[in-house]
Structure formats: C-alpha cells, structure tokens
Amino acid sequence: MPSADEFVMDDRWSDLRKYRDMPEIDMSRLYAYRLERLRSALRRAEAAMCVVVGPRSLRYAVDYRTYSLFQHQVPTTYLFIPIEGPLVIHGVYGNPPVVGEARVARPLSFYDGGYELTTAADAFADDVKRYLSEIGSSNRRIAVEGVNPSITQALMQRGLEVIDGVTITEQARMIKSADEVNCIRWAVAVAELGITKMKEALRLGVTELQLWALLNYTNLANNGDWHDGRMLASGPRINPWLQEASYRKVESGDLVGFDTDMVGPFGYFADVSRTFHCGPAKPTRRQKELYGLAVKEVEHNLKLVRPGVSLREFRHNALLLPKEYHQNAYSCLLHGVGMADEYPRINPAFGSPMHYDGTLEVGMVVCVESYVGSVGERDGVKLEQQVLITDDGYELLSMYPLEESLLE
Numbered sequence: 085m086p087s088a089d090e091f092v093m094d095d096r097w098s099d100l101r102k103y104r105d106m107p108e109i110d111m112s113r114l115y116a117y118r119l120e121r122l123r124s125a126l127r128r129a130e131a132a133m134c135v136v137v138g139p140r141s142l143r144y145a146v147d148y149r150t151y152s153l154f155q156h157q158v159p160t161t162y163l164f165i166p167i168e169g170p171l172v173i174h175g176v177y178g179n180p181p182v183v184g185e186a187r188v189a190r191p192l193s194f195y196d197g198g199y200e201l202t203t204a205a206d207a208f209a210d211d212v213k214r215y216l217s218e219i220g221s222s223n224r225r226i227a228v229e230g231v232n233p234s235i236t237q238a239l240m241q242r243g244l245e246v247i248d249g250v251t252i253t254e255q256a257r258m259i260k261s262a263d264e265v266n267c268i269r270w271a272v273a274v275a276e277l278g279i280t281k282m283k284e285a286l287r288l289g290v291t292e293l294q295l296w297a298l299l300n301y302t303n304l305a306n307n308g309d310w311h312d313g314r315m316l317a318s319g320p321r322i323n324p325w326l327q328e329a330s331y332r333k334v335e336s337g338d339l340v341g342f343d344t345d346m347v348g349p350f351g352y353f354a355d356v357s358r359t360f361h362c363g364p365a366k367p368t369r370r371q372k373e374l375y376g377l378a379v380k381e382v383e384h385n386l387k388l389v390r391p392g393v394s395l396r397e398f399r400h401n402a403l404l405l406p407k408e409y410h411q412n413a414y415s416c417l418l419h420g421v422g423m424a425d426e427y428p429r430i431n432p433a434f435g436s437p438m439h440y441d442g443t444l445e446v447g448m449v450v451c452v453e454s455y456v457g458s459v460g461e462r463d464g465v466k467l468e469q470q471v472l473i474t475d476d477g478y479e480l481l482s483m484y485p486l487e488e489s490l491l492e
Contacts (some may be wrong), residue, residue: 098305100270100277107266107348114263115182118144119165121256126167132216134221134252136163137192137230140423141253143351146171148180153310159192159230161410164212169219173373174211192231202234209238257422259447264352265472268449269481271308271348272470275356276484278302279344286362288336292316292329299344308319308348312424316342323457323464326413337365341466353421355451356482357468361489371463374456375490377405378465381454385417389471389478391446395430396438402430405456410434412464414455420449421470448473449481465490 099108122145126134136145137159139152145163155161161175173180175189176411190208191197198238212226228236229249239246260268262358278299287288287296302313316329319338333338348354361367367375384403402417413432420426426451428442444450449472453454457464465488471478 094188095305096279098277098302100274100445103277103484104273107269109263109266109270111263113202114267115147117261117263118256119171119182119481121167121259122165122252122254123167125255126165126227126254129225129227129247129252130223131167131225131227132164132221132227133164133219133250134227134249135212135214135229135231136165136249136253136334137161138250138253140351141229141249144253144257144423146173146180146183147174147351148176149309149351153337158195160189162192162198164215166215166219166221169221172215179345183255185337192235201232201401202238205232205234205238208235209242209244212239212244214241227330229253238447254427258420259445260422260449261447265449267350267352268354268422268472269471271346271350271352271354272356272483274303274306274308274348274468275299275344275346275354276482277306279342279356279358279484283360286334286364289297289333291331291333292318292321292333292340295334296329297342298414299342299346301350303346306349308346309351315345316340320462321460322359322466324459325414325455325457325464325466334362336362337368338362339371339463339465341464343466343468347423351423353424354420354482355425355468355470356484357453357466358484358487359465359467359490360487363489367490368463372490373489374463374465377409377492378454378456378467379486381405381456382452382467385452386455386469386471386478389418389444389450389452389473391444391473391475393444395428395440395442395444398444399430399433399438402432407434408458409456411445411459412455412457414453414466416453418450418452421449433460444473446473446475455485 139155142148166173170184172185173183176186191204225245227249281298282295308458315327317327318340343357346354418430470482
C-alpha cells in the first residue's frame with residue numbers, strides 16, 4: 085500500500101481531468117446570472133447599490149479571488165454594485181472579469197489605516213456619494229457588507245440610509261443556476277478524489293495530519309482554494325466531534341471521521357463527511373451500531389428534503405435519536421451550501437432555538453448532517469450528504485460510498 089508521501093512524490097493521480105470530463109460550465113452565463121441575482125436582491129431591498137467586501141461575495145460578484153484569506157482578516161478590496169450602471173472595484177490586484185473600472189481603495193482596516201480610520205471613512209463616504217451621482221441615482225438607500233463602524237457613521241452623516249449588505253449577498257447566493265450546480269459537482273468530485281486517496285493511505289501509523297494533507301493537496305492541485313477547518317479525528321479523538329487533525333497516529337480498530345469543508349474549484353463548496361474504519365482489527369458491534377444510527381438519521385432526513393417544506397416542518401419531522409446522543413449531536417440537521425455554509429440552517433429539536441423560518445426551494449443546495457456518539461464513549465460517527473433540491477425532491481451530489489465494513 086502506498087504511503088502518504090509517495091502520493092505526492094510520484095504524483096500521477098491528482099489532476100481529476102485525467103479521469104473524467106469537467107461538466108459544461110458557461111462562465112459568461114454564470115457571471116451574468118450571479119450579477120442579476122445580486123441586482124434583483126437590491127431591487128427587492130429598494131437599495132441603489134451594494135458595497136461588497138467579503139471575499140466570498142467578491143468571488144461571487146466578479147470572480148475575484150486574489151488574497152482571499154488575507155481579505156478575511158484585512159479587507160483591502162471592495163466593490164460597488166449598482167442596480168444599474170458600471171461595477172467599480174477598489175484596491176484590486178489584477179483584472180477580474182465583468183468590472184467596468186478599477187479605482188484606488190480607501191483604508192478599511194487598522195492594518196492599512198491605523199488611527200486615521202475616521203478620516204479614511206469620511207473619504208470612503210464621499211466616494212459613495214460621488215458614485216451615486218455618477219450613475220445618476222437619487223436613491224440614498226445603500227447596502228454595505230462587513231465594514232467597521234466608522235464607515236457606517238460617515239455614510240449616515242452624509243444623509244445615506246445604510247442597510248446590511250449581507251442580506252443582499254446571502255439572498256443572491258441562495259438559488260443556484262445550472263452552471264453553479266456543475267461547479268459544485270466538480271468541487272465535490274475533486275473532494276472525493278482526495279477522499280479516495282485518504283482511504284488508500286489509511287493504515288496503522290499514518291497520522292491524522294498526513295491523511296488531511298492528501299485532501300488539501302488534491303484541492304490545490306485542481307485549482308481549489310482552502311478548507312474552512314481541518315476536521316479529521318481518529319480513535320478516542322473522534323468523540324466528541326469538532327476536534328481538528330493532529331499528530332496522532334491511527335491505530336488498528338480506530339474509526340476515522342472527517343468533514344471536507346472545502347472551498348474547491350471555481351470557489352464552490354464541497355461539504356462531505358464520512359467515517360472510515362482502520363484494520364486489520366474488525367469493527368466492533370458498537371461501532372456498527374453507531375454507524376447504523378448515523379446512516380438511519382441521514383436517510384430519514386433526506387426523505388424530508390423537497391421544495392415547499394418549511395424549516396420548522398423539517399425540524400419537527402426529523403428523526404429524533406435516543407437522548408443519550410443529544411449532548412454530542414451535531415449542531416444542525418441541515419444547512420445550505422454554495423460558496424460556503426449558507427442559509428438556511430435547521431437545528432435539532434433539542435438544540436439551539438430556530439431564529440427564523442423559511443422554505444426549502446428548488447435550486448438550493450443543502451447538506452444533511454449526522455453525528456452519533458454518546459458522552460464519555462470512545463467512538464463516534466460523522467456522516468454528511470450534499471444534495472440539490474429538485475422539483476420532485478433531491479439529487480444526491482456526494483457520491484462517495486458508505487463504509488461497507490461498518491454496515492450490517
């Protein structure tokens with residue numbers, strides 16, 4: 085059996101295009117669809133424009149991906165999106181598509197602006213007013229995403245009404261086009277190539293970090309971006325869940341669980357969880373029992389996925405496992421996914437309260453989750469399936485098979 089390092093040193097496997105054709109993706113049509121989704125959300129909010137700052141929103145709006153993780157902590161680039169008129173990006177590196185003009189950016193962070201953020205905010209607000217005049221808009225209602233309070237204050241001082249831009253960008257991303265779904269199919273396929281190599285490398289003595297590195301490497305080798313976490317744990321570290329990969333060496337008889345949380349090719353998310361068993365020891369009866377419960381929960385809840393079902397209805401009808409599993413259960417039963425974990429989110433009946441209701445709709449991509457492991461127990465099982473909501477139910481997007489040795 086090849087080792088983890090041999091997969092990299094003799095890499096003839098990582099480019100998924102060697103094994104299968106990429107789905108058809110019309111990039112011009114994709115960009116046009118996403119921009120219209122943003123502008124439709126602006127029209128519903130009766131806002132003149134949106135200031136986009138978040139890296140995922142920048143990727144969605146104009147396919148801008150430079151320094152994305154840096155943008156998370158030090159916002160340097162921002163984009164003006166009007167209901168009508170040219171898009172203008174500020175502080176851009178390179179030339180992203182579908183942008184009318186690039187301009188100099190004002191400092192948005194302490195890293196760039198230091199103690200002069202208030203002065204920079206005044207200049208930013210003046211830029212916004214000037215832009216509204218340029219596009220001929222008398223509407224003074226604007227959406228702003230993810231900026232410091234001094235900018236909001238400066239905008240309001242100039243007579244502008246500020247609303248939360250997240251409601252615009254999240255609403256836009258909710259319903260996926262056929263091109264977006266094909267991007268997601270490819271991202272999931274890349275993740276599952278990585279999962280296949282993790283499974284091949286699983287053996288006594290391999291570390292959790294080595295296994296995780298194979299998934300990360302596969303993503304990068306296929307022009308993907310990053311993982312939101314390093315969620316892989318084995319043996320006694322699999323319970324409770326949400327322990328990230330460590331130097332622990334896998335032992336015979338261990339369960340090894342992971343959640344890809346992967347921002348893959350084209351910026352789309354592959355969110356798949358599986359739990360493996362490491363031989364040569366055979367799975368125990370208890371491990372099979374836990375695995376069976378997780379499969380049962382996912383399969384039951386998948387049957388509830390169809391358009392028109394309310395979030396509260398789904399929660400009410402979801403499978404309720406025995407009380408011994410409630411404390412360690414996963415935080416949600418279902419969540420949306422696109423370029424990240426997105427709206428909606430459905431919590432279990434015994435979990436955090438639901439802060440909103442809504443309806444599952446055709447074109448949403450969602451993940452159905454399960455974690456089963458009682459408090460103080462060594463083992464636990466994590467499973468997750470990613471699906472597209474269709475006219476008559478759902479289409480499974482995550483195709484990697486379940487662990488045969490753990491199925492009764």
